[in-house]
Amino acid sequence: xxxxxxxxxxxxxxxxxxxDLIAEKGPQGFTLSEAAKAADVTPAxxxxxxxxxxxxxxxxxxxxxxxxxxxxxxxxxxxxxxxxAAFEATGRAYxxxxxxxxxxxxxxxxxxxxxxxxxxxxxxAAKARGTMDRAAETLVRGLPESRRPPASMISAHVWALSxxxxxxxxxxNGGPQPWPAEDLLETGIGIYLRGLGLLSPDH
Amino acid sequence: xxxxxxxxxxxxxxxxxxxDLIAEKGPQGFTLSEAAKAADVTPAxxxxxxxxxxxxxxxxxxxxxxxxxxxxxxxxxxxxxxxxAAFEATGRAYxxxxxxxxxxxxxxxxxxxxxxxxxxxxxxAAKARGTMDRAAETLVRGLPESRRPPASMISAHVWALSxxxxxxxxxxNGGPQPWPAEDLLETGIGIYLRGLGLLSPDH
DNA sequence: TGTACATCAGTGAACGCGCGTTCACTGATGTAC
DNA sequence: TGTACATCAGTGAACGCGCGTTCACTGATGTAC
Numbered sequence: 001x002x003x004x005x006x007x008x009x010x011x012x013x014x015x016x017x018x019x020d021l022i023a024e025k026g027p028q029g030f031t032l033s034e035a036a037k038a039a040d041v042t043p044a045x046x047x048x049x050x051x052x053x054x055x056x057x058x059x060x061x062x063x064x065x066x067x068x069x070x071x072x073x074x075x076x077x078x079x080x081x082x083x084x085a086a087f088e089a090t091g092r093a094y095x096x097x098x099x100x101x102x103x104x105x106x107x108x109x110x111x112x113x114x115x116x117x118x119x120x121x122x123x124x125a126a127k128a129r130g131t132m133d134r135a136a137e138t139l140v141r142g143l144p145e146s147r148r149p150p151a152s153m154i155s156a157h158v159w160a161l162s163x164x165x166x167x168x169x170x171x172x173n174g175g176p177q178p179w180p181a182e183d184l185l186e187t188g189i190g191i192y193l194r195g196l197g198l199l200s201p202d203h
Numbered sequence: 204x205x206x207x208x209x210x211x212x213x214x215x216x217x218x219x220x221x222x223d224l225i226a227e228k229g230p231q232g233f234t235l236s237e238a239a240k241a242a243d244v245t246p247a248x249x250x251x252x253x254x255x256x257x258x259x260x261x262x263x264x265x266x267x268x269x270x271x272x273x274x275x276x277x278x279x280x281x282x283x284x285x286x287x288a289a290f291e292a293t294g295r296a297y298x299x300x301x302x303x304x305x306x307x308x309x310x311x312x313x314x315x316x317x318x319x320x321x322x323x324x325x326x327x328a329a330k331a332r333g334t335m336d337r338a339a340e341t342l343v344r345g346l347p348e349s350r351r352p353p354a355s356m357i358s359a360h361v362w363a364l365s366x367x368x369x370x371x372x373x374x375x376n377g378g379p380q381p382w383p384a385e386d387l388l389e390t391g392i393g394i395y396l397r398g399l400g401l402l403s404p405d406h
Numbered sequence: 407t408g409t410a411c412a413t414c415a416g417t418g419a420a421c422g423c424g425c426g427t428t429c430a431c432t433g434a435t436g437t438a439c
Numbered sequence: 440t441g442t443a444c445a446t447c448a449g450t451g452a453a454c455g456c457g458c459g460t461t462c463a464c465t466g467a468t469g470t471a472c
Contacts (some may be wrong), residue, residue, distance in 0.1 A: 005467050006415055028315055045416045072322040112231055124255055152381045160367030178355045186362040195398030208434050209448055248449045
């Protein structure tokens, strides 16, 4: 692909180069210099668009949280067709996102950058969290008040289970994988929902 | 602390220096040179005891898996006083290990080194896994055969939940922490066990 | 339509730094006599 | 108990490398007239 002196859309090209590097070699494998090289550009050119290495990485994570939040929102679909189905769908969406956007996922959760250090990162991360919380909130309304755990606790459980499944069983990090990650998450959430009293024991 | 030309037990001193570095600054923060400096020794001295940077890191992880396996085994205690109590104890032990040995934990799970690449790492990791599997196996025997999920699936669920809780809620990575990690894991496993039919709904 | 000019995205060379690793060496330790 | 010597853990200097970052520059682009 030929190009002249000016690139056209270097900013986004750098983001995508970073994504490829991270997806391929892990968050460690990303360097500003290699991202620049992959975008066919001098390292110094990066500074026209980003404050530096961390700023580029933060933008990758930010875009990741954007997509993530949108996918969760889409899966939740305002609690349709039922609170239960919507909740299960958000769990599946979590895993689907991790599988489909490995570069984003690793930038978000494994790159070692602190949200809060980069403006806008924390807020877009909170948005994703909010969707999960809402799904749990809707779900929990189906329970009698006397046996209704806090919604934020339930969303934390599912978030943690999903994250653990991704880290240990979607990538190779947990040794041999006894089960496909999707099946693990599906069955795990199923048993959990039964424990909440939201699925019958025969289900 | 004074010492002469010879260190005495440099090998273990380096391991502990690495542990401190990792616990303090994350797995990224560990370098062979800084570990050597912390042990009051020239970087070249490291090569008397390790093949290189990765070998030192692998030894840290190996010792971690050793402790981890021992703690799980101790918590499981051959299924005493009951299969259920022993299983819950192994879950708590997972989290307790992560809290008490953060350097080891991060070397094991967040340092990006592949088990299998380092002899002995995979086997000692498998040992830890085996204890969890056994705890699940004992547990599952309390269920009627018709509703008995595979033990390896159950241990994978709990492993994933525990890992997720550690990654997201023990460290700051998940944003604001709505609940103490120990409480989250305890309640999560409780609901899960109820879903398996091993705890009564009133529990 | 053609020319002068301002803008600014990207160049290329250079920097200081810390990294992992190597090598010939040195000097403390422990053993043989 | 004292001396000669082998061992080998740690030194210190050096290496090549890739990193993030800076700087004065250059040349493509688009606008004003």
